Every structure is written in structure tokens, then in C-alpha cells.
Amino acid sequence: MKRRDTSITKVIILTLVSVTTVVLATFGSAYYGWERNRRISNLESRLAVTTAQLESSLALPLWNFDNEQVEKIIESTMRNQEVFGVTVTEVEGSGVISGFSRDAQWRVVPTKVGIRNGKVMTRTGKIVIYGKQVGTVHLYMTPGFLEKSLHRWAIVIIMAIITLNAFLIFVPFHLLRRKVIKPLKAIESYALKVSRGETDAAGVPEGDFFGELKNLKLSIVDMTRSLAEERKEQVRKTAERALLESEKTLMALMDVMPVGVTWTDSEGVVRHVNRCFTDWFGYDAGDIPTLDDWFLRACPDPAGRENQLSSWKAAFDRALTDGTAIQPSESILACKDGSERHVIVNTHRARNLRVDIFTDITERESLRNRLLNAQRLESLGVLAGGIAHDFNNILTGIMGNISMARVVPDSPEKSARLLDNAEKAALRATELAGQLLTFAKGGAPVKKAVSIRKIVNESLSLALRGTNVKSVVEIPDCLHDIEADEGQMSQVFNNIALNAVQAMPGGGTLTVEGTNLVLEAENGLLLPPGGYARLSFADQGCGMPEDVLKKIFDPYFTTKAGGIGLGLASVHSIIKRHGGHIEVRSKVGEGTTFALFLPSTGTTSTAGTEDVATVVQEEAPAGGSVLVMDDEEAIRELAVEMLGHLGYEVTTCASGEETIRMYRTAKEGKKPFSCVIMDLTIPGGMGGRECAEAILAFDPCARLIVSSGYSHDPVMADFRDYGFRGSIIKPYTLDELTRVLRCAAELENR
Numbered sequence: 001m002k003r004r005d006t007s008i009t010k011v012i013i014l015t016l017v018s019v020t021t022v023v024l025a026t027f028g029s030a031y032y033g034w035e036r037n038r039r040i041s042n043l044e045s046r047l048a049v050t051t052a053q054l055e056s057s058l059a060l061p062l063w064n065f066d067n068e069q070v071e072k073i074i075e076s077t078m079r080n081q082e083v084f085g086v087t088v089t090e091v092e093g094s095g096v097i098s099g100f101s102r103d104a105q106w107r108v109v110p111t112k113v114g115i116r117n118g119k120v121m122t123r124t125g126k127i128v129i130y131g132k133q134v135g136t137v138h139l140y141m142t143p144g145f146l147e148k149s150l151h152r153w154a155i156v157i158i159m160a161i162i163t164l165n166a167f168l169i170f171v172p173f174h175l176l177r178r179k180v181i182k183p184l185k186a187i188e189s190y191a192l193k194v195s196r197g198e199t200d201a202a203g204v205p206e207g208d209f210f211g212e213l214k215n216l217k218l219s220i221v222d223m224t225r226s227l228a229e230e231r232k233e234q235v236r237k238t239a240e241r242a243l244l245e246s247e248k249t250l251m252a253l254m255d256v257m258p259v260g261v262t263w264t265d266s267e268g269v270v271r272h273v274n275r276c277f278t279d280w281f282g283y284d285a286g287d288i289p290t291l292d293d294w295f296l297r298a299c300p301d302p303a304g305r306e307n308q309l310s311s312w313k314a315a316f317d318r319a320l321t322d323g324t325a326i327q328p329s330e331s332i333l334a335c336k337d338g339s340e341r342h343v344i345v346n347t348h349r350a351r352n353l354r355v356d357i358f359t360d361i362t363e364r365e366s367l368r369n370r371l372l373n374a375q376r377l378e379s380l381g382v383l384a385g386g387i388a389h390d391f392n393n394i395l396t397g398i399m400g401n402i403s404m405a406r407v408v409p410d411s412p413e414k415s416a417r418l419l420d421n422a423e424k425a426a427l428r429a430t431e432l433a434g435q436l437l438t439f440a441k442g443g444a445p446v447k448k449a450v451s452i453r454k455i456v457n458e459s460l461s462l463a464l465r466g467t468n469v470k471s472v473v474e475i476p477d478c479l480h481d482i483e484a485d486e487g488q489m490s491q492v493f494n495n496i497a498l499n500a501v502q503a504m505p506g507g508g509t510l511t512v513e514g515t516n517l518v519l520e521a522e523n524g525l526l527l528p529p530g531g532y533a534r535l536s537f538a539d540q541g542c543g544m545p546e547d548v549l550k551k552i553f554d555p556y557f558t559t560k561a562g563g564i565g566l567g568l569a570s571v572h573s574i575i576k577r578h579g580g581h582i583e584v585r586s587k588v589g590e591g592t593t594f595a596l597f598l599p600s601t602g603t604t605s606t607a608g609t610e611d612v613a614t615v616v617q618e619e620a621p622a623g624g625s626v627l628v629m630d631d632e633e634a635i636r637e638l639a640v641e642m643l644g645h646l647g648y649e650v651t652t653c654a655s656g657e658e659t660i661r662m663y664r665t666a667k668e669g670k671k672p673f674s675c676v677i678m679d680l681t682i683p684g685g686m687g688g689r690e691c692a693e694a695i696l697a698f699d700p701c702a703r704l705i706v707s708s709g710y711s712h713d714p715v716m717a718d719f720r721d722y723g724f725r726g727s728i729i730k731p732y733t734l735d736e737l738t739r740v741l742r743c744a745a746e747l748e749n750r
Contacts, residue, residue, distance in 0.1 A: 012176055013169070020168045024161040032154055039146050043082070043121065050077065051125040051139045058088060058137055059129040062097070070098045071110075077139075078108045085115040085140040091133050101140070115140050260343070260358035264291050271353075280360055282336025291354075298333040312347070319349060327528075330361075368573050397425035423733075430731055447578075448717070449481045450489070451605050452533060452598075456512055459490050463497035468507035471497075475514035480533050480600035488574045495567040496537045496594050503541025503592060511538045516600065525581045525597060532580075533600040538593040544586040552584065624674030625649040625666075629659040629691065630707070631682050635730070639677065642734050646741070648674075656686025660694050667699060675744060677728075680708035680715055689715055689722055696723045703744055707732075 054077060061069035074086045078100050087099030099111045120140045127135040251272050254261045260277035264270050268291040278284050281298070288294040299305035308331060319326045326347045332340050342365045346357040401422035405415045453475045460471045482489075500510045513536045521529045544552070548559060553572040575582045579599050586592040626648045628639040636652040643650045651673070653659050659678060666672050676695070678688035688706050695702050706719050709730040719727040725744035728736060 012173060016169045016173060017165070020165045024165055028157050028161050032150075032157060035153065036150055039150065040143070043141065043143060043146055046082070047121055047123045047139060047141045050080070050083070050141075051123045051137065053077075054086065054137045054139060055125040055127050059127050059134065062088070062127055062134040063129045067098055071100075074098060074100050075108065078102075081106075082141050082145055083139070084117065084120045084142045085111065085138075087111065087114060087138045088127070089114075089136045089138065091135060097135060099138075114138070119144075260360070262294070262356045262358075264354040264356070266352035266354075268292065270294065277358065280335070280341055280358070281333065287336070297336070298331075300334055312345075316347065316349075316354075333358075371570060371573070394425050394429045398422045398429070401425070426731065447483045447485055449601050449603075449605065450484050450486045451481055452479055452514060452535060455486060455490050456493055456514075456535075459493035460497055460510070460512070463494045464501065464510070467501050469501050469504055470507075470509050472509055472511045475512065475535075478516065478604060479514045480516050480531065480602055481605050482533055482578075482598045482600050484578055484598065485574075489578070492571045492574050492596070493537075495571050499567060500537065500539035500541060500592075503539055503543075508540035512536070513538075519597075525583075527581055527597065528579075531600045531602045532597045535596045535598070536593055537596075538591060540591045543588040543590050543592055545588055549584065549586055553582075625651065625671070627659060627662060627666075627673045627676045628652045629656065629676070629678040629682075629688070630654070631679060631685070635679075642737055645734070646738065654682075656682060656688070656691035656694075659691050663695055663702070664698065672699075675703045675705060675741065677705045677707055680706050680713060681710065692723050705740060705744055 054073070057073045058070055061067075061073065070088060074088070077083055077086050085099065085101030087101075088097045089095060090097060096112050096114065099113075099115075100108050101111045101115050103109050115138070117140065120142050123139050123141075125137050125139070126133050127137055250263075251274075254263070254272065254274040255276075257274060258276060260280050261272075261274040262270055262277060263272040270285055270288055270290060270293075273283065273285050273288070283294070283297065288297060295305055295309055299308050311329065315326045315329075326349075328344050328346045330342070330344055332342050334340055340362075341360055342362045344359040344361055346359070348355045348357070401418040405418040405422070408414045408418070453473075456473060456475065460473070464471055497510060500508075504510075515534050516531065517534055518531050519525065519527055519529055523529070552568050554569065572582055575596060575598070581597040583595050584592060585595075626643050628636055628643070628650060630636050630639070630652070631654050633654075636654070640650045640652060651662065653662055656678070659676065663673060663676060678691055680688040682688075688708070692702075692704050692706070695704065702723075704724045705726045705728060706715060706722075706724045707728050707730060708716055710716065715722050715724075716727050716729065719725075726740040728740045
């Protein structure tokens with residue numbers, strides 16, 4: 001039940017109002033009754049006097065039968081507004097001699113009958129002259145005007161009572177409020193503020209205190225101060241115990257969490273690390289007393305640590321400024337025993353505290369890499385038949401043309417044409433080998449700006465080779481490039497294309513479309529805002545039912561006999577690693593469409609751009625000596641023939657160590673090599689990269705050219721960053737060798 005407010009102010013006001021109201025109401029009622037009786041008595045007196053006057057005035061006219069005079073006397077009497085009517089009857093009362101009354105509009109009208117109205121006062125008098133009764137007069141007067149007058153008078157009395165009541169309430173209440181209520185309120189307010197901790201107990205309540213109230217004030221102040229001191233001490237101890245208990249509870253909860261957790265205060269001091277964090281990384285709070293110590297141990301590489309710190313600090317500052325959530329980030333952190341863990345770091349802030357939550361994905365990433373490798377094997381098995389068919393066709397063209405050239409040595413024109421056909425077939429083999437290298441490229445993603453059109457064309461050429469599926473590529477020239485690992489992205493497109501081939505055993509069309517789009521901050525794909533390239537692959541296959549569609553990205557889920565279910569799982573994994581999104585729509589009997597959303601660079605690469613400058617076919621600079629390092633004897637012999645044909649003296653070797661020794665000897669003997677062509681990879685020995693570092697260490701002006709069959713190796717793409725003057729991809733022709741030698745010479749002369 002709600003407690004009623006029984007403050008002293010309300011009690012006093014109600015008491016004063018009740019007493020004065022009852023007293024004044026009683027007095028007013030009594031006075032009103034007395035006044036009403038007095039006025040009614042006066043009305044009755046006027047009624048009697050007027051009746052007597054009529055008896056006297058009407059006697060003579062009635063004696064003389066002067067009815068006209070009778071009516072004039074009656075009309076004169078009716079001028080009195082209180083008179084309702086007058087009638088004069090005969091002695092026996094059998095008839096009305098003359099009379100007047102008032103109608104509904106209070107007008108005077110004659111009447112010949114008696115007046116019957118219960119609301120008027122009546123008085124009857126005998127008209128006597130000379131001792132003889134000559135008639136009877138009836139006088140009717142209304143009390144209505146009296147009632148109206150009483151009503152107005154009652155209103156005046158009520159207003160007077162109210163005014164007097166207000167005055168009688170205000171004066172004593174004002175005195176009580178000033179001398180009693182305000183001091184009591186001040187004491188009450190003071191006690192409440194002290195109890196709530198809103199004011200210091202050393203203060204005193206303000207107000208005009210006298211007598212017992214002054215003593216009460218002093219007593220309450222002393223008591224309140226004592227209670228406030230005790231309460232402060234009790235609150236402090238309770239707060240300390242609650243804080244200690246809450247910290248213990250929080251730490252206990254952190255310790256049972258299946259993720260690593262660090263708790264850091266605003267000064268960067270590590271307050272707590274949970275049990276899982278210690279088990280994973282090997283550090284306890286004593287090993288990493290501050291956040292800086294933790295970063296120093298977790299990221300021992302200075303460059304990597306600086307990059308991580310700048311990224312985390314920027315995200316944390318944005319969260320403090322804008323109030324936005326800190327996005328999770330992936331990191332590879334060092335453990336106390338020297339091992340590394342791949343984790344996702346979620347950073348949260350609450351008041352002045354920072355909480356970092358580490359989710360270990362080391363095993364998941366290891367499994368993902370194994371899945372990708374297994375998927376490559378599966379894809380290569382599917383492609384093997386078509387590739388073998390193409391290589392057999394190419395080898396048939398090479399071997400057949402060479403064998404025919406041998407049997408017609410006496411016809412130079414025919415031999416040249418046959419050898420030209422063989423060279424064209426070899427170039428087709430080179431193109432196919434390059435596509436296979438792109439597809440088989442593994443390891444950690446190495447992102448760079450790549451053209452989507454180029455990768456799509458190569459992937460479709462490889463995946464659809466030897467099938468009855470036709471491709472339709474509708475990618476505009478304005479489609480932006482993407483930052484991607486070319487090999488892994490080629491694997492994505494190959495897997496989707498192979499999936500389409502398997503869905504259309506009777507043949508069909510695979511349509512590929514590309515568009516640019518910009519995603520806002522709030523988008524249904526849950527991707528960061530910015531520019532994206534959207535790529536769709538639509539087939540005309542059998543489609544997939546809803547239950548299959550939900551599982552297509554699950555590892556090891558497959559609906560194909562002999563499949564291991566890794567193709568689309570690896571597609572999903574690679575797209576996510578590139579910061580993109582993949583979605584699929586399918587309808588049974590109508591086909592399937594895969595839509596890829598990949599972050600774009602916002603620019604379009606120029607078609608045909610190469611790292612090595614293109615020059616017109618000219619002869620290489622004649623003269624000079626060239627050192628060729630390659631582990632394949634056939635390539636060394638071919639290089640001797642080509643370079644000898646170009647006018648160079650050629651020296652060959654098979655290892656990096658031998659190359660360094662021969663170059664140093666020639667340099668010291670004043671017969672330096674004008675150029676060194678070295679293989680990038682030497683199985684079991686020093687390759688071109690390490691060999692170049694050693695040569696440039698004692699001859700920074702050395703003219704070095706790198707050669708390799710791995711066209712996607714970073715050294716081949718950015719050869720200048722490693723000290724080379726040019727690069728040439730195996731297999732190469734005499735024209736390509738001539739161009740790279742000339743480019744290297746032109747770079748020397750700049």
C-alpha cells in the first residue's frame with residue numbers, strides 16, 4: 001500500500017481550513033436563517049398594511065357602486081411589483097366584482113375569477129362602511145422578489161466567509177511556516193542530504209531557530225554528523241569489499257573462458273591475463289606487466305610490430321573519437337617457447353579499461369591450408385585428361401614438323417616453314433604451361449594489383465579445355481583491378497568453372513559478367529564500405545535444391561561420385577581471405593549463379609603493360625662476354641648457341657657458388673663479364689637471388705639478368721628490387737633474349 005504524505009504543513013493547513021470553514025459556515029447559515037425570517041415577516045406586515053389600506057379605500061366606491069373607481073384603486077395597488085393580484089368579491093362571495101392579476105410576462109391583466117396560485121401569499125379583508133359589509137377584498141403578494149434578494153445576499157455572505165476564511169488561514173499559517181515549518185524543513189533537508197552524501201556533515205541547517213527548535217537543531221546536527229561519519233566508513237568498506245568480490249568474480253569468469261583474455265587499465269598496465277592466455281602463449285601477468293611489454297614479446301620483428309601497433313592504435317583512436325566498434329583483426333603472435341599462434345584479436349573498451357580477446361585459429365588455418373592443397377590435387381585430377389589431350393596435340397605438331405624438316409634438307413623454304421610451325425606449337429605449349437603454373441601456385445597469399453579479365457580468360461581457357469561447354473565473357477574494359485593473389489584467384493575461377501562443367505554434362509553456356517560498385521557503410525553483405533568488383537558466373541546446369549545449397553561451402557560435402565568436397569570450400573576460404581564475399585543462387589532445372597564481391601583498387605590497368613620494356617626487333621649489342629648459370633645442360637647449350645649467334649663469348653656454369661667464383665676471377669683479371677644470366681632456382685644449391693646478392697656486394701655495377709620458368713615468382717615480377725637489370729621467362733626465343741639484353745644495356749646507360 002502506498003504510504004500517504006502526512007507532512008506537518010499539510011496537517012496544519014487542513015486543520016486551519018477545517019476549523020475556520022466550520023465556524024464561519026455555521027455563523028453564515030444562522031445569520032442567513034435569521035435574515036430570511038426577518039424579511040418574510042416584513043413581507044407579511046406589508047401584506048397586512050396593504051390589505052387594510054384597500055379595505056379603507058374601496059369602502060366608499062363599493063357603497064356607491066362605482067366600479068370604475070374600484071378598478072382604478074386596484075390598478076394603483078398593482079403598481080407594487082410584489083403584488084401578484086387583487087380581487088373584490090360580493091359579500092356572500094358568490095362573484096368577483098373587480099380584479100387584476102399578472103400573466104406569465106408579469107403584466108397586469110383584469111380577471112373575473114378567483115386567483116389560485118400556491119406560490120403566493122394571500123390575505124383577505126372585509127370592506128365595511130357605516131357598520132355594514134359591502135364586499136371582500138383578496139390581496140395576493142409573491143415572495144419571488146424576496147427570494148432573489150435573499151440569493152444575492154447569500155452570495156455576498158459566502159464571499160465574505162471565503163475572504164475571511166482565507167485571511168484567518170493565511171495569517172496564522174504564515175507565522176507557523178516562518179517560525180516552525182521552515183526550521184523543521186531545514187533540519188529535515190539537512191539530515192537527508194547528509195544521509196545521501198550530498199553535503200558535508202560539518203555544515204549546519206540554515207533558518208530562524210528559537211527556543212526548543214534551536215535545541216532540536218543542535219541535537220540533530222550532532223547526531224547526523226556522527227551517523228554520517230559512521231556511514232562513510234561503512235560505505236567505503238562495503239565498496240572495497242564489493243569491488244574486490246567483483247574483480248574476483250570477473251577474473252574467475254575470465255579464467256574459465258575458452259579464449260585468451262587480457263585486461264588492461266588506462267595506463268597500459270596489464271591487470272590480469274586468464275588461464276587460457278597463459279596456456280597458449282606461455283606468458284603470465286608478471287612476464288608482461290604492461291601492454292608495451294606484451295607487444296614487444298608478441299611481435300619481436302620491429303617492422304611488423306610497428307605496423308601492428310599503428311593499425312591497432314588507429315582503430316582504438318577511432319573508437320574513442322567516433323564511438324564505433326573496433327573491428328576484429330588477424331595476427332600471428334610469438335609465444336614464450338618461440339612458436340607462433342595465428343589468432344583473431346577482438347578489442348573492447350569499457351570505461352577506462354581495455355579488454356583484448358584472442359581466438360586461436362592456428363589449427364583452423366592449418367586445416368584450411370591442407371584443404372586447399374588437397375583441393376588442388378582434386379582439381380588437377382579433373383583437368384589432367386584435357387591437359388594431356390592438348391599437350392599431345394601440341395607435341396604432335398612439334399615432333400611432326402621437326403621430323404618432316406629433317407627429310408627435306410634440300411628445300412630450305414619448306415624446312416623453314418615446317419620449323420616455323422613447330423615453333424608456333426611450342427609457343428602454345430608455353431602458354432599452357434604458364435596457365436598451369438598460375439593454377440598450381442601455393443603458399444601464403446601474395447597480393448598485388450591484377451586484372452580480373454586476364455585471370456578469368458586464362459582460367460576458363462584451362463577449365464573448359466576439351467569440354468562441350470561454351471564461355472561468354474562480358475567484362476567491360478572499365479572493370480577495376482583487384483588486390484589479389486593471382487594463383488589463388490585463378491584457383492577460385494577454375495573451381496567455379498569446373499563446377500559448371502560438371503553441372504552441364506550435355507553441354508551449355510557459362511556466362512561471366514563483371515561490374516564496378518560502391519558499398520555504403522550499412523550493407524547487407526557485412527563488408528567494409530568502399531569500391532568493389534562484382535563478378536558473376538551463371539551456368540545452365542541442373543541447379544541445386546535448397547538443402548544442398550545450404551551445405552555447398554562445407555568441407556568434404558559433395559554430391560558427385562568420386563569427389564571429396566573441397567572445391568567450393570576452398571573458393572569460400574580464398575574469397576574470405578581476400579576480404580570479399582561470395583553468394584550463390586540456384587534453382588533446380590534452371591542453373592546456378594555464383595556472385596563474387598572483391599575489394600577493388602579503383603583503377604584499371606593498361607592492357608599489355610610488361611615489366612620489361614618492349615623494343616623493336618634489332619640485333620643485340622655485339623661483343624662482350626656473357627656468363628650463363630643454369631642447372632640444365634640443355635639450356636646451357638642452347639644459350640651458348642643463341643648468344644654465340646649474337647656475337648658474344650659465352651661461359652657457362654651449373655651452380656651459384658661457381659658463378660660467384662668465376663665472376664670474381666674475371667673481375668680481378670681485368671676481363672669482367674659484360675652480363676650474367678642466372679637461373680632463379682637451383683635444386684639443392686645457391687639460386688640466382690642469393691648469387692646476385694653476393695656478386696653485387698663486391699660489384700654494385702654488375703649487369704645481372706634473372707631467368708626462370710616460374711613466371712609468378714615475386715623476383716620475376718619485381719626484379720629491379722633485387723638488383724637485376726632484366727628478367728626472361730623460360731622458355732624463351734632468340735628475339736626475347738635479344739630484347740632483354742638490349743633493355744639491360746639501356747638501363748646501364750641511363
